[in-house]
Amino acid sequence: MPTTEVVNLYGAAWSVYVRIVRLALEEKKVKYGLVEVDVFAETGVPQEHLTRHPFGRIPAFEHGEFELYETGAIVRYIDDAFPGCKLQPTDPRARAKVNQIVGILDSYAYRTLVWDVYVERVVLAREGRLADERKIAAALPRAAVCLSELNRLSDDREFLIGGDVTFADLYAAPMFACFMQAPEAVSLMEQHEKFVSWWKRFAVRDSMSRTIP
Numbered sequence: 001m002p003t004t005e006v007v008n009l010y011g012a013a014w015s016v017y018v019r020i021v022r023l024a025l026e027e028k029k030v031k032y033g034l035v036e037v038d039v040f041a042e043t044g045v046p047q048e049h050l051t052r053h054p055f056g057r058i059p060a061f062e063h064g065e066f067e068l069y070e071t072g073a074i075v076r077y078i079d080d081a082f083p084g085c086k087l088q089p090t091d092p093r094a095r096a097k098v099n100q101i102v103g104i105l106d107s108y109a110y111r112t113l114v115w116d117v118y119v120e121r122v123v124l125a126r127e128g129r130l131a132d133e134r135k136i137a138a139a140l141p142r143a144a145v146c147l148s149e150l151n152r153l154s155d156d157r158e159f160l161i162g163g164d165v166t167f168a169d170l171y172a173a174p175m176f177a178c179f180m181q182a183p184e185a186v187s188l189m190e191q192h193e194k195f196v197s198w199w200k201r202f203a204v205r206d207s208m209s210r211t212i213p
């Protein structure tokens with residue numbers, strides 16, 4: 001497979017899922033171009049983007065002629081197709097735990113931490129709009145379960161699972177980069193020492209600095 005073919009990522013720098021893919025590319029040291037797509041444009045999702053991603057989401061990815069969408073498929077392809085560090089452990093139990101954490105982040109944490117807390121509390125305030133306090137209040141107990149499970153499942157080592165960076169870190173970090181800006185995060189996080197230590201280490205990683213929205 002020609003790894004020298006051009007890699008393009010279609011999306012927006014603010015997007016959590018785009019950042020997950022960018023982190024994978026950065027960690028694997030793959031050169032890529034980020035092509036801005038505004039899926040929230042007043043005129044709707046741009047028509048040419050719907051040919052790449054019929055569901056109108058970001059990111060979409062291409063490597064030469066090869067096209068993909070869905071973050072899980074994209075990061076697995078990047079890990080398999082390019083040389084460099086491996087982003088998935090080979091040990092079956094460690095690999096299963098990475099997949100479990102990714103599943104939790106995808107299915108439960110993203111909507112709760114990013115949309116229901118960060119967007120309501122931080123983004124709307126930035127835009128001078130009022131937060132939906134009921135939505136935030138309803139999200140906090142769900143956020144507490146996410147944090148307690150992520151803390152329980154994570155190892156007390158350099159990364160969430162084991163001594164090497166994995167998809168678990170790459171999925172969690174962009175979500176926590178948002179969530180940690182909400183004042184509510186402070187009290188929720190303080191009970192989860194292992195997870196807080198991980199965040200402090202991972203937040204200052206080079207790949208994180210190079211992908212700041």
Ligand SMILES: N[C@@H](CCC(=O)N[C@@H](CS)C(=O)NCC(=O)O)C(=O)O
Pocket residue numbers: 015016017018039056057058059069070071072
């Ligand atoms: N299942 C998709 C989810 C991607 C996703 O939800 N992306 C958000 C941005 S972070 C998006 O495109 N939102 C636009 C919308 O909801 O209309 C994936 O894994 O790639």
